Amino acid sequence: MTTCKNCNAEVNFNYCPACGKPSNLKRIDRHYIMHEIEHVLHLERGILYSVRELLVSPGRSVRHFITEDRSRLVKPVIFIIITSLVYSLLNHFFHIEDEYVEFNENQKTTTGLLFNWVQGHYGYANIIMGIFIAFWAKVFFRKYHYNLFEILILLCFVMGMGMLFMAVFAVIEGVAHLNVMSIAGYLVVIYSSWAIGQFFDGKKAGNYMKAFASYILGMLSFLLLIVAAGSLIDAVIRH
Known part of the structure; x- marks a missing residue:
């Protein structure tokens, strides 16, 4: 019998009966690292599965995630962090964004510095922008009684897919030297409007217009x- 190092309870098994902590920690080795990566990516229902579901029926998949089964998709915060990281790495590797996002001014201002941050950290800025889109979606779709946090979950998945679209087109432009990033921008707006509209009620055409307005506003x-x-x-x- 040993004593749990976390809560000092007596332990007779592999896990503490009081707090659930393992009685003996395994050494950190190659197997431990692989297990942690699989856990983060949730590979049994992971990134690739989530991307497929979000491509085919994004609104319905997220609605099902929120209301019925939260094990079907990757956790939304992890999803948007990973997709933003993928986009940011590819953007810095190919230097794509420098050609399309540019803010010039003769005199340095705080506004210019903020826009330069957005230019250099578009993936993270996109996450912040999702909060504003969620607010407007709450305004336009208030009769559906989803709270702001549930809509933010929707936007995590939607904005994450937008990052993947941008990443794919960044690779195409970087490898084939084709000017396609502007197409990616239009595709992201179209996809986002479709996904948001489908989430609330895909049978109503007006919902897609409201979704588009939410994104633009x-x-x-x-x-x-x-x-x-x-x-x-x-x-x-100045003062």
Whole structure:
């Protein structure tokens, strides 16, 4: 009999009966690392499975995840972090974004610095923009009684897929030297509008228009916030 190092309870088995911690930790080796990677990626119902489901029926898949079975898809926060990381790595490798996202100014301002951060960290900025899109989706689809956090889960999956679309087109442009990133931008807007509209009620055509409006207004709100915050900071500094 041993004593649990976590809660000091007496342990007769492989796991503590009080807190569930293992009585003996295994050494960290190759098998441990592989197990951790499989756990994070949730490979039995992992990234590839989730991407397939989100390509075929994104709205229905996310709705099913929220209301019925949360083991079908990768956890939403992990999904958007991984997809944003994939896009960011490919973007920096091929230097694609420098050609399409550019903010020039004669005099350095805080607004310019903020836009430069967005340019250099588009994957993370996209996550923040998802919050604004979720707010507008809540406004347009308030009769469906989904709370803001449930809509944020939807946006994690939608924005994550958007990052994958951008990543695929970044590879195409970087390898084939074809100017296709602008096409990726349109595709992301179309996909996002389709996914959001399908989530609430795909049988109503008007929902896709509301979804499109939510996406555009969310993006504009994010950009306006950057301009307002930058202008306010510059005004405070000048005085």
